Amino acid sequence: MEERKQALRFFSNHLLPYLVIIFLICLGLDFGMRRYVIFKTPIHGASKIKRVVEGTREEIAIFGSSRALGSYIPDSLASSAYNYGINGIGYEVIDILLKYETVRMDNSSPIIINFDYNMFRAEIGDLNNYIPHLNRPGFRKLLQDRNAWKVWYRLPGIRFFNSYDSYFKDYINAKVGLTKVVSKGASLEKNVIPEATFLKLVERRLKHPAEWKVDSIQEARLITHFDTRPDRKFYLVIAPYHWSYYQGFKGMDAAQAWLDEIDRRKNVDVIKVAGRDWPDSLFVNTTHINLKGAQKFTAIVRLALEKRNQFHPKDVHPSSP
């Protein structure tokens, strides 16, 4: 009898209050994170997805992976440009974002897609980009297709366990800017990599050359976007790679032929900034440029767009961060 009383007292005085308090903490955390952190961090993928999905702005959208994220300085490009680059994503995610972007008939601004030679790889990057958007079409399926869907993504508070790092890291980077410069979705590396470390990266790259691969399904989806919006101009821009990236690259001719084919489309232009002769000091690694590299690259892209009369009169003179 005494034992049963003890068990009941343990349940009512300890276990039950514990569960209730934790539940309330979880609810508060969930609300606070969404409202004050995740969607207030312009460089995080989750915030960018929200902006694309809910966007009503007339802007030059720049899509792509981390190469886009760290290469385009929107303010230097055009006042209405916004960098939607998300770390680690392949075309599959860009495709979902393009669907949301091209469906908006009120927007006729050009769209920039940063082209990676491995763009058609099946990678979706950090799952935390999608956790706040799992009730929106496309994103839950993206996770389910990769067996990355977890039941607890439905539970408030719990769903962000292990995700706070991802959100706060970008939040602090955006606020403090200790190692990065942040500008309208772009996140640009300030530090120059030490020479010895960079040489190691080059060595590693030369040992493991990259390869061109095209996925016919993804390719068809990309072309569908071009066809759906003939009134909008699409720019496939190739941000610079380090010379070592091209060394031993398998299938460069096929890649070039594919790009030429795309370039022949009426509403698509390919702009290639190879970067073969760029010095090491402009790179973070063999595939990404740093802030200085981004300044040089963005100026080139701006010039290319100006030549094609792509700027709206309201686009003021560029400023650099």
Place this chain on the structure above:
Amino acid sequence: MSYTIDVYNGKVAPEKHFGIFALFVSFWPQLVAGPIERSGRLLPQFREKQHFDRQRVIWGMNRMAFGFFEKVVVADRLAIYVNEVYSNPEGFSTIPLILASVFFAFQIYCDFSGYTNIALGAASIMGFKLVDNFNRPYLSRSVGEFWRRWHISLSTWFRDYVYIPLGGNRVVGWRWHYNLFITFLVSGLWHGADWTFVVWGALHGGYIVWEKISEKPRQRLYRGLSLQKVSGLVKVSQVLITFGLVTIGWIFFRADGMEDAIAIFNGIFKMDLSINTSMLMAYQGPYNFGLSILVIALLAFSSLLPKDLRIKHSLLFVVLVTGLILMIGKGGEASFIYFQF
């Protein structure tokens, strides 16, 4: 193994009940990594009738919660920095290498102590008492004391089954030192068949032998310099020196082979003090770096708690710890370091 040796030596009667014996060898809280529980302590507990004891369950919950905190919040957080630096030691200058080594000292402690606390807490909820395995080892004032506070069940196991059978200290001076050294060398080999573990064991054996040999001269020096007047300062220095010596040992323990260990020592003694913020943060950003420092501070703060975690406001404690785990814990599939040994 200790059960077999104890039965062979007649110290423990063989367990005749198959169910109890099976439970002893498969008792899950101490199955994989310890604490190494002796049959003489655990077997009698399996014969006792268990009753629900509210206080014991609450204490077990505290212990489990704190264990998860040590593992998920402290150890796995520090692992991010440590893994980054130790996977490419040549790519880092002196300060990140020292920081990574210090972080590893806390990582391995929290990883193993965390596991032990989870095991002890789970056993306590079920009504069993396992042996305490850690007693704030980084507050030790000598390496000898460190080994009386670190992985206590393994240290006593080696004492009883290796050191004493070798003759212990009831032999001539040189042989005593030899016994100590060999015990630590075997302990190193027990952790893994790699030269780094052999060096780690030998290093600790060397520390202990040196402490024994230099004990009297050190005491004379202490009295001669009247250091008793600043005994507080001496104690703090002893704790710091011991921590430094143990951390040097951990470099061998953590490095991926002797080549890497040598590269780390080269990097540290090169005294390249150039500061590059990205490198200082092991290219993991200010958030991870800040949290790494914070979790060590939280760990230091937790030393104010009672050792056995019998806390008056246990509900508040468990809620706080759960909140910290939810907020700054690292999920994923990081297994416990000691599971590999």
